[in-house]
Amino acid sequence: MTALSAPAMIAMMRPVATASRKVHHATFWSGAGPDRLRRLPGKRLVTGRDELAAPTAAELSHLVLRVARSDRQAFEQLFRHFAPRVKAYILRGGAEPGLAEEVAQETLLAVWRKASGFDPAKAGAATWIFTIARNLRIDRARRKGPPPTLGEDPSQQAEAPPPADEVIAAAERDDRVRRLVETLPAEQAEVLRLSFFAEEPQTEIAALLGIPLGTVKSRVRLAMARLRTALEDLER
Amino acid sequence: MIEFHPTDDSLARLAAGTLEAGPTIVVRTHVDGCERCRNAVGRLEAVGGALLNAIEPVAMQADAYALLEARLDRPAPATKAVAPARAVPANGPIELPAALEGLEIGRWRWLAPGVRRSRVTIPGAPDADLVMYRIGPNRRLPHHGHAGSEYTQVLSGSFFDETGHYRPGDLVEADGDVDHQPRVGPEGECICLAAVEGRMLPNGFFGRMMRPFV
Numbered sequence: 209m210t211a212l213s214a215p216a217m218i219a220m221m222r223p224v225a226t227a228s229r230k231v232h233h234a235t236f237w238s239g240a241g242p243d244r245l246r247r248l249p250g251k252r253l254v255t256g257r258d259e260l261a262a263p264t265a266a267e268l269s270h271l272v273l274r275v276a277r278s279d280r281q282a283f284e285q286l287f288r289h290f291a292p293r294v295k296a297y298i299l300r301g302g303a304e305p306g307l308a309e310e311v312a313q314e315t316l317l318a319v320w321r322k323a324s325g326f327d328p329a330k331a332g333a334a335t336w337i338f339t340i341a342r343n344l345r346i347d348r349a350r351r352k353g354p355p356p357t358l359g360e361d362p363s364q365q366a367e368a369p370p371p372a373d374e375v376i377a378a379a380e381r382d383d384r385v386r387r388l389v390e391t392l393p394a395e396q397a398e399v400l401r402l403s404f405f406a407e408e409p410q411t412e413i414a415a416l417l418g419i420p421l422g423t424v425k426s427r428v429r430l431a432m433a434r435l436r437t438a439l440e441d442l443e444r
Numbered sequence: 445m446i447e448f449h450p451t452d453d454s455l456a457r458l459a460a461g462t463l464e465a466g467p468t469i470v471v472r473t474h475v476d477g478c479e480r481c482r483n484a485v486g487r488l489e490a491v492g493g494a495l496l497n498a499i500e501p502v503a504m505q506a507d508a509y510a511l512l513e514a515r516l517d518r519p520a521p522a523t524k525a526v527a528p529a530r531a532v533p534a535n536g537p538i539e540l541p542a543a544l545e546g547l548e549i550g551r552w553r554w555l556a557p558g559v560r561r562s563r564v565t566i567p568g569a570p571d572a573d574l575v576m577y578r579i580g581p582n583r584r585l586p587h588h589g590h591a592g593s594e595y596t597q598v599l600s601g602s603f604f605d606e607t608g609h610y611r612p613g614d615l616v617e618a619d620g621d622v623d624h625q626p627r628v629g630p631e632g633e634c635i636c637l638a639a640v641e642g643r644m645l646p647n648g649f650f651g652r653m654m655r656p657f658v
């Protein structure tokens with residue numbers, strides 16, 4: 209891949225069929241939840257191994273709501289799903305394995321402690337947990353002092369329980385965004401991953417694309433503009 | 445009505461947590477007051493969530509859950525009371541943006557005729573180049589002469605250049621190589637929050653601030 213040409217970027221934002229993946233409709237997590245959390249007919253990816261399928265965003269939100277009621281079983285499920293992913297995320301930023309393990313632990317501990325402030329109408333669980341891990345990553349990178357205000361966690365302004373359809377809307381957005389990201393051509397997905405995960409995104413993107421650092425900025429800017437359009441389209 | 449917003453790239457870097465400390469505060473100040481950008485950042489954070497979900501997991505240590513479970517019953521440490529933004533700088537009759545909470549805000553200091561500056565220090569990132577300017581009507585904004593992008597958020601009053609008239613809530617993002625020296629509007633003084641990518645130059649800071657003012 210040489211560059212993110214405009215046509216390539218348009219292609220990047222056009223969902224393509226994922227024919228290579230089998231999809232079925234087995235129920236993932238069996239725990240019962242509040243009635244207002246309708247179960248979505250989520251699509252689950254099946255791998256060759258006998259591995260748990262990917263939970264839908266609604267299921268993940270539902271788990272956080274159970275954690276808010278101090279449900280340890282739900283918490284353990286969230287831990288098993290997210291701790292290894294947060295660890296991988298922190299490792300991608302260049303941290304030592306010990307530090308990555310520690311940040312993953314701190315992130316999940318924060319999930320336990322802040323779950324009552326989680327507002328499933330504002331953000332899906334993965335999004336919420338990403339912002340917690342992100343803030344801890346910044347905090348650790350600066351070593352001392354609290355991180356600058358990065359805005360409250362998307363959940364923190366909860367007032368009243370949100371209407372059911374709003375809960376679904378936020379979770380559905382997570383699912384849609386996930387599908388959008390999953391269907392990106394590999395190289396472009398890598399640029400996006402670097403933008404979010406790398407310690408020095410622009411340097412690493414320059415290396416990946418083989419273009420001067422100075423050119424990366426406008427390319428990434430273009431990519432992000434198109435991504436914004438694609439994200440806005442998801443909500444129409 | 446907010447007319448000027450951060451670039452998509454800057455919003456993405458805010459969401460990704462890869463924007464530098466100083467620009468993070470300036471862009472966050474804008475986003476807190478701008479519904480359009482708040483929504484955009486929410487969507488970009490959802491991309492972060494999707495990427496986190498899709499990442500190839502790395503196994504935790506075998507006893508990781510047991511270790512964490514043992515900590516669940518311990519009370520959370522009392523959250524350190526965030527120091528209320530150390531008061532409004534002397535003579536600076538503005539309401540400080542929430543994004544400045546917990547930061548150290550220096551006094552207004554004379555920089556040039558009609559131009560005063562207050563340094564804002566971020567705990568953990570003491571060399572971030574983040575300042576507030578308070579500039580009299582018709583004066584020019586100081587020029588940073590810096591390689592990195594410069595982020596300027598209007599808090600009160602207004603300034604303008606050939607590309608537009610910037611009012612409270614607007615954010616101007618200028619590349620360092622652009623000779624960008626807007627002028628404050630005639631209606632009154634302007635207070636803005638500005639950050640430049642890169643570190644403060646320990647000795648040259650004052651010097652490079654002293655490019656000619658009008």
Ligand SMILES: [Zn+2]
Pocket residue numbers: 446448449450474475478479480481482
């Ligand atoms: Zn905006």
